[in-house]
Amino acid sequence: AQKITQTQPGMFVQEKEAVTLDCTYDTSDQSYGLFWYKQPSSGEMIFLIYQGSYDEQNATEGRYSLNFQKARKSANLVISASQLGDSAMYFCAMREYNTNAGKSTFGDGTTLTVKP
Amino acid sequence: NAGVTQTPKFQVLKTGQSMTLQCAQDMNHEYMSWYRQDPGMGLRLIHYSVGAGITDQGEVPNGYNVSRSTTEDFPLRLLSAAPSQTSVYFCASSEGLAAYEQYFGPGTRLTVT
Numbered sequence: 001a002q003k004i005t006q007t008q009p010g011m012f013v014q015e016k017e018a019v020t021l022d023c024t025y026d027t028s029d030q031s032y033g034l035f036w037y038k039q040p041s042s043g044e045m046i047f048l049i050y051q052g053s054y055d056e057q058n059a060t061e062g063r064y065s066l067n068f069q070k071a072r073k074s075a076n077l078v079i080s081a082s083q084l085g086d087s088a089m090y091f092c093a094m095r096e097y098n099t100n101a102g103k104s105t106f107g108d109g110t111t112l113t114v115k116p
Numbered sequence: 117n118a119g120v121t122q123t124p125k126f127q128v129l130k131t132g133q134s135m136t137l138q139c140a141q142d143m144n145h146e147y148m149s150w151y152r153q154d155p156g157m158g159l160r161l162i163h164y165s166v167g168a169g170i171t172d173q174g175e176v177p178n179g180y181n182v183s184r185s186t187t188e189d190f191p192l193r194l195l196s197a198a199p200s201q202t203s204v205y206f207c208a209s210s211e212g213l214a215a216y217e218q219y220f221g222p223g224t225r226l227t228v229t
Binding site: 004093 | 149151156157158160161164166172204206208212219222223
């Protein structure tokens with residue numbers, strides 16, 4: 001079974017609007033971390049936001065927020081006020097700290113296109 | 117700090133050739149990993165290390181070797197290149213097992229013909 005599922009291969013959003021990128025995960029570990037990375041067309045991996053499994057509040061970093069629903073095992077990324085520079089591939093990832101030695105598992109990504 | 121550096125940026129190999137992809141970090145991070153990214157896909161873990169002298173396999177280790185003789189360096193060796201190893205390779209490091217951020221290198225684009 002896939003540990004990280006991103007069901008949206010591609011998404012479009014109008015500039016200045018908000019967009020939600022979906023991510024569901026599967027783990028039996030009680031201690032894990034969820035991450036979102038951005039990969040622009042230039043290819044580098046840019047860390048965006050982190051949510052720990054024990055964090056009670058949803059993580060926020062500027063225009064990025066993570067909608068963490070632990071019981072549903074979902075960790076959706078919300079980008080507010082989209083900008084043209086947000087057009088990129090976005091990856092959800094998980095690190096399992098107890099059962100998987102902190103190894104990371106990545107989803108297949110969502111390509112976001114911001115329209116002017 | 118230079119962060120995580122990788123060399124070379126691009127490489128073309130013929131089937132059967134061997135080579136080493138270099139990775140170095142100057143942040144004194146204990147945890148280092150190698151990933152490959154195939155077109156249109158996410159990253160898959162090849163090998164990782166939790167400290168000097170300690171390495172372990174990830175999801176797709178076949179055809180690759182690693183060693184970790186120092187904290188700073190984590191080279192990835194392709195033993196006998198195959199076209200299926202054509203990919204972009206990323207090295208990453210983090211402070212430790214439970215660190216919340218991995219720092220990625222710029223990647224090496226490898227083509228095997």
